[in-house]
Amino acid sequence: MIWLTWRQFRTQAAVLFAAVAVLAAALAVTGPHLSDLHRTAGSSLVDQVSGSDQTLYYSGLLAVLAVPAVIGMFWGAPLIARELETGTHYLAWNQGVTRTRWLAAKLGLGAAASMTAAGLTSLAVSWWSSPIDRAVDGGGATDTYFARLDPVAFAARGVVPMAHAAFAFVLGVALGLVIRRTLPAMATTFALYAAVQIAVPTWIRAHLAATDRTTVPIEPGGAPLSIQDGAKEIVAHLEEVPGAWVTSQQTLNAAGQPAAVPSSFADCLRTESGPPALDQVERCFADLGSLGYRQQVTYQPAGNFWVLQWVETGLYLGLALALTGFCVRWIRRRVT
Template structure:
């Protein structure tokens, strides 16, 4: 049964593992040079990375983020949906193989291969990117590169991609069982996986580890301040906390209570000739500071990286196990 399952998706596996090998070989060429550059430049590395390495940095991010989605669509969704669609599952069950064993073999082998592929990809990219990550966490410029805790980079580092791949694979299998048609199952797998990847960093991940809070003054000489929109929403940037991920913030009045900025503030930022000059902007900020307004910032410090990694890994593996239980129930009760 294991050999039969492997033969059914060995082509897809060979293609993906070959792509991972090519990526790893490419990264291995420039990785040592990047590490040597960090040893000499420290956090200044981010200003010395070549355009080619910058392209590799973003390519690595995209590849690690894409691997779980590809696995869910092209490994998970068709694995059982194709057999249900063509009716070949009846042949396997008539050979003395129980439904439970048939499902367990497919899920076990597929999940192991999925986690291996995602783990090797993440290992290669995390190793190559580690000098840049350390430079950013050490205070290097973040306008070009992401801190490791940033939602984009976080899902492409450490052990989380392995859990994402396991979840995506089992999600695809579950949807294939329910939908019983390959192409609709593939499309639905991609849509639901993408929705989870948006929902988790937005609403779940900020609460997986205890955050820190700080209150910064709204004044020209305080923390860097910007205005997000015409409504006058204040945004503080914590340059003094390198590598931090700001999860939320709110404006406080002089009494320390959450409050909107005065209604006159947006008007202060408008001029007849267009956006205010730097001097006009700083004048508006100084006026708010004089009224006692402050900005309370909630953030995850860089030191919480591994706590968040293991917590999210457990979350996605738990979801994968729950979907595995659902698959076992569905194939015994609903598949004929």
């Protein structure tokens, strides 16, 4: 069964592993230069990265993020849906192979290959990007590169991509079992996987490890502040906590209670034409601070990176195991 399963999806596997090899070769050629540059430049590395390396940085991010989705769509969804669609599963079942063994061979080999492909991609990209990651987490001021805890970069670093790939693969298999049509199963797999990838960093990841909290005074010369939503919201930027992921923040009044930004602040910023001048903004912030307003910021510190990595890995592997149990139950009772 293992050999038969391998023959059925070896073409897809060969294409993906070849693409991973090409990416790894490109990273291996340019990576040592980036490490040498970091040793001499330190956190200022972010200002010295070449345009080609910047392109490779973003290409690596996209590659790691794309691998699990590709695996779910092109490995997982068709693996069983195609056999159910064409009826070839009867051939295996009529030769003394039980349904559970048939399914286990497909899930086992596919999940192992999926985690290997995602793990190799993540390893290569994480190694190449590590000088930039260390520079950013060490205080390198940049709007170009992501801290490792940033929701975009986090999913493309460490061990989490392996769990994402396992989940995407089993999700595709489960949807293929239920839908029994290859193309609809592929489309549904992509949609559901994308939805989960949005939901987890938006509502779940921030609660997987203990957060830190700080209160920032609203005053000129303090923490950098910006204005959003027509002066109805204030955002504090924690430059003194490099690499942190700000999960939430709110404005507090003089009593220490969450409060909306008073309308007097927007009135202070109003001008007859054009945006307010910098000195006017600073004066308005000073007036707001004199009323006792301050900004409370909740964040995940950079040191929580590996805690969040392992907890999220366990979460996705748990989902993959739950879907595996669903597949076993479904194929025993529903597939005929």
